[in-house]
Amino acid sequence: MNTFTLASRNVRKSFRDYGIYFLTIVIGVALFYIFNSIASQSVMMELNQDTRLTLLGISREMDMLSGFVAAILGFLIVYANAFLIRRRKKELGIYMILGMKKGKISAILLAETFVVGLVSLAVGVLLGIFLSQGMALITAKLLGVSVSRFAFVFSMDAVRKSINYFGIAFLIVVLFNVININRQKLLHLIYAEKRTPQFHKIPIAVSFILFIISAIMLGVAYHFMLTTGLVGFFDETKRIAQLISIVLGLVGTLLFFFSLSGFLLRLISKIKGVYFKGLNMFTLKQLGSKMHMAFLSQTFVCLMLFLAISAISVGYSMSYALRDNLKETTAAIAISYMSFYIGIVFLLTCASLLAITQLSEASDNKARYDLLGKLGASGKILSQSLFIQIFVYFLLPLILAIAHSFVAIKVMSILVEMMGNINIFAISLIAGGMLVLIYGGYFLVTYLSARKMIR
Amino acid sequence: MQKILQVRDLEKMYGGRGSVTKALNGISFDVDKGEYVGVMGASGSGKTTLLNCISTIDDATSGSIYIENVDVTTLRSGQLSDFRCRKLGFIFQDYNLLDTLTAFENIALALTIAKVSPRDVTQRVSAMAEKLGIADVLNKYPVQMSGGQRQRVASARAIVTDPALVLADEPTGALDSKSSQALLEGFRAMVKELQSTILMVTHDPFSASYADRILFIRDGKLFTELVRGEDSRKAFFDKIMEVMAVLGGEAA
Incomplete structure (x- = not known):
């Protein structure tokens, strides 16, 4: 069986089980495309100099945001991949027992990533192109300009950007997989499924106290926020109060989830x-x-x-x-x-x-x-x-x-x-x-x- | 004597169009209340299929299975799960305890699934644990127990609901000889003192020698039957070995 048949079979299987994740990538790519194609949506509209500048301004803002959005979606892709690979340790171990070289396994995973990346990019961009027609109408309405004619909105620039940003994300996935495979020992792959369950080691009383502490922290954070507000951000004392409440809010949230199951479930x-x-x-x-x-x-x-x-x-x-x-x-x-x-x-x-x-x-x-x-x-x-x-x-x-x-x-x-x-x-x-x-x-x-x- | 189980002309076919395999080929037998019956046969003889059909996990192609005079082959899937938790108890080769639950909770689960009143659960589990000598491991998780203890917990789970029939599938398969012996003696005690009825599938003649009666299965049919009667366990064991020799080399 060659690399590609094996890879496409694997992709079909994980698509069946984790379809919702692949759907998310597609929607993510589509959104990315839509918001990057705002400048070219003008083909439909009757624009004067002012509104043209307005549109370009909006487009620039979206541009700045896109790096951040790509980073978030990239994180999702890399994280989900790591997660799905970890679940397939046994399968990879079987490939190795059958005498497959690590290089070949990496090649299979590369082919899989390639297929997933290509399909989700293609479908995502197509969906984006389709939806951006509607988006142009909305933008026109918000700008208060009339839609002169129906023209097909297409932005080569947005396509290129989608491919670049998401290409990088998938490239990181490939790198991660190659490094991961080369580090694995066969023994660990084969026995990967044997997990010993974890039990609560923290006494219920401690969980309860931690939970109370987290509730107090959140309460204090809320109180600070509500009393100080965001108005005087440039005031030194107020800024300290705001920082404290943000830190308390973060730590309180973490502690809340850390302690909650410990006492709530055991209480029930x-x-x-x-x-x-x-x-x-x-x-x-x-x-x-x-x-x-x-x-x-x-x-x-x-x-x-x-x-x-x-x-x-x-x-x-x-x-x-x-x-x-x-x-x-x-x-x-x-x-x-x-x-x-x-x-x-x-x-x-x-x-x-x-x-x-x-x-x-x-x-x-x-x-x-x-x-x-x-x-x-x-x-x-x-x-x-x-x-x-x-x-x-x-x-x-x-x-x-x-x-x-x-x-x-x-x-x-x-x-x-x-x-x-x-x-x-x-x-x-x-x-x-x-x-x-x-x-x-x-x-x-x-x-x-x-x-x-x-x- | 009340008949707990009556199997009549049971057939089970696998596959279809051209390649039909008859796993069960018209098998019939009865099991009385309070009887401890062993089922033996080579791999592929149909003994596991038989167990699966009786336990309502698999459905027969034709024939009938009466458990306390109810033909389970006619029950709808909605009624089957209810029937299973009220009338049947299961003991599996690899214990099949839930590793997130303690011994106590594993046993209690059989009761809660059968919708026993929450007030009675603790008392019934404790009483059963006392009888099977596992009272001291009730708060432990399966990973903290020995194989023998786990299988006794599984046995307690199987009989705590007071089922009409206990089905055991190679219960000693994963145990060392000492634990096996303890478990099998426990089964005898269950039959004698609690009037349980046990149908046990095994390929191990030593395990089988603890039963009252052995059904030997070959090619999906009843090959022969061996009743212990007044024999000692050792004498019964020798008879089982003789039948196995007739059944063929790799009869076990």
Whole structure:
């Protein structure tokens, strides 16, 4: 079997299991293309000198942001790859036992990355080109210019940029894989699946105290933020208060996720009426055995969600204020596009990170669900258990992110209200709607694919 | 004597169009309440398929399986899981304990799946652990236990729900001889003191010699049957060896 047949077969398999991740890459590329093609959207519009300059201004802002967005999506690609490779250790070990050279294995992985990269870039750019036609109409409406004729919007520059940025991300993936393969020992690859489960080593009382400390830290951080505000950022004492509250907020968030499972899950396990009902015991232990190791990723997801919610709500309200009250059209459009762009990319990134981890979790646990089925657990209660597990993983970071965002929006509202009479919380509902749509959609797809895996 | 299990003309075919394999070829037998029955046969003889059909994990092509007078081949999939957790107990070769749960929780799980009232769980698990001599490992996780202890925990999980029939698939397969012996004596005690009914698939004549009766299977059919009667275990073991010699070299 040659390298390419093997590689394409592997890609098809991982596509079946982790389709949602590949979809995220495609959407990421499409978004990247759309926001980089703003300058060329003018072909549809009737522009005078002023609006032309406006459009170029917006385009420049997007340009600056794109490096950052590419870095975020690049991180997602590299992280997800590392994660998926780690799961395939045994398969790679079997290749080696059959006498395949490390160089050849690297070649297979290279071919896989190539196929994935090529397909997702191609599909993503095509999708981007398609959607940018609609985006041009929106931009025209926001600029208040009429659409003169339907012209096909196409930006070679955006295509080139997408290929460059994402090409680099996939190149890093290839490098990572080659280094990773060369470092591996056959023994470790073959026995990679043998994992000893981890149990709580921290006493419940300590977890509880840590949880209280994290709650206090977050409370103090919120209080500082709300009382100091962002207005006097150039005032030395206020700035120190703001820095302290940011640090407290970060550490508090980390500690919150570190301690939460330790005491909450074990607290529930003390309530026998709940614990000894159906699969609750299994479900809680499943959550408990993973949660205290997942606190870093939970913190990461929480902060990303927080940034996404704040970016969208604050950005939108600022753009409203700028456009309606200050008649600053350029700045208004630029800010609303930027916040939308960043917000969506953050949402996509953290949702697909959760999706990948939960899906691989489900496939790791397939044997456990099979066993429960043999013991007489019906498909319905198995699905319920799976639902609860994935739901908790998606919900916990969201709850804290909403609390964080509430404070951030409250603080920012003072700033926005200085620009005009805008109800920022009403506009946050837009962020909420988007959140429900994207994050909720990812949750649902993750649950449905995981359910398919364990059946 | 009440019949717990009645297998009638059971057939199971695999594959289709051109390449049909008959894993079970019209096998019939009964098991009485409180009986400890061994099933022996070479690999490929159909003994695992038989066990899977009785345990309702696999469905038969034709024939019927009555467990406490219910024909399980006619049950719908929704009823099957309910039937499994109420009427059947399972003991597997590789224990199949959940490594995230303690011994106590592993045993309790069988009860909670069967919707036993949460108030009764602790008491029933403790009582069962006492009987099987595993009360001191109840708070340990499977990785912290020996193979013998794990299999006794698995046995406790299988019988804690008071099932009509316990199905054991090579239960001593992963145990050393000392632990095997302890487990098999435990099975005898389960049959004698708790009136459990056990159907055990094994290829090991030593394990089989603890049973009351052995069914030998070849090519998906009942080849012969051996009843222990008043024989000593040693004498029964010798008889089993004789049958295995007739069955063919690699009969086990």
